[in-house]
Amino acid sequence: MAETPTASQNLYVLVTTLVLLSRESDRSFAALALKRSDKDGEGPGLWTINGGKVSRKDWGRQVKTGSHVIWEGVLKRAAVREAEEESGILIDPSSLHTYEDGDVIFIRQNGTPTLVMTFWGLLPNRPVVQLGREQTDYAWVREENLGKYTFIGDVAEHIKGAMRECAKLYP
Numbered sequence: 001m002a003e004t005p006t007a008s009q010n011l012y013v014l015v016t017t018l019v020l021l022s023r024e025s026d027r028s029f030a031a032l033a034l035k036r037s038d039k040d041g042e043g044p045g046l047w048t049i050n051g052g053k054v055s056r057k058d059w060g061r062q063v064k065t066g067s068h069v070i071w072e073g074v075l076k077r078a079a080v081r082e083a084e085e086e087s088g089i090l091i092d093p094s095s096l097h098t099y100e101d102g103d104v105i106f107i108r109q110n111g112t113p114t115l116v117m118t119f120w121g122l123l124p125n126r127p128v129v130q131l132g133r134e135q136t137d138y139a140w141v142r143e144e145n146l147g148k149y150t151f152i153g154d155v156a157e158h159i160k161g162a163m164r165e166c167a168k169l170y171p
Contacts, residue, residue: 012105012113016079017051017155019099019120019162020089022140029122029166031159032129033149034086035137042108043152047139049159050086051116054078079119087138088130089123096121097169099162106153120162122170 020032031049038045058078059071076093083089102118129138141149143163146156 018079022126030140046152047149086132
C-alpha cells in the first residue's frame with residue numbers, strides 16, 4: 001500500500017528564474033548569463049540565468065482572507081532575492097514580468113520533480129555585477145551570441161523568449 005504524503009514532505013521543489021535584460025546602443029537587448037561552478041549539483045560548469053529555490057523567507061507578510069491566510073508576491077520576491085545573491089543586482093519586484101512560456105517542470109538528477117517559474121525584467125541601465133559564491137563568471141549575451149554558450153536545460157530559449165516579449169512591451 002502506498003504511503004500517503006503529509007504536508008511536511010517535499011513532493012517537488014519550487015524554483016524561480018529571472019532573465020535580466022539590458023538595452024544595447026542599437027536598441028537590441030543583452031541578457032545576463034551566469035556560469036555555474038564546476039561543483040554545482042545540477043549542471044556543473046554550464047551557463048544559466050539568476051534563479052533558485054523558493055524559501056520560507058520569501059513568503060513575506062501574510063494576508064488574512066476570510067478563513068485562510070495567504071502570502072502574495074512570493075515568487076517575484078524569490079526571484080529578486082536570487083538576483084541579489086547571485087549577481088549583486090537589486091531590482092524592484094514590481095518591474096518584473098512573467099515569461100509567457102516560463103512555467104516548466106523537470107526532474108532533478110536525484111529524482112525530485114522541480115517546478116520552475118521564469119520572470120524577466122528590463123534594467124534601467126547596465127549595473128555592475130558582483131558574482132555570488134556559486135557563480136564563476138558572467139556575460140551580457142545578445143541573441144546572436146547565445147550559441148557560443150552551453151546553457152543548462154532550456155535557458156537559451158527562455159532568454160530569446162524574454163527578449164521578444166520585452167521588445168513588444170518596450171519597442
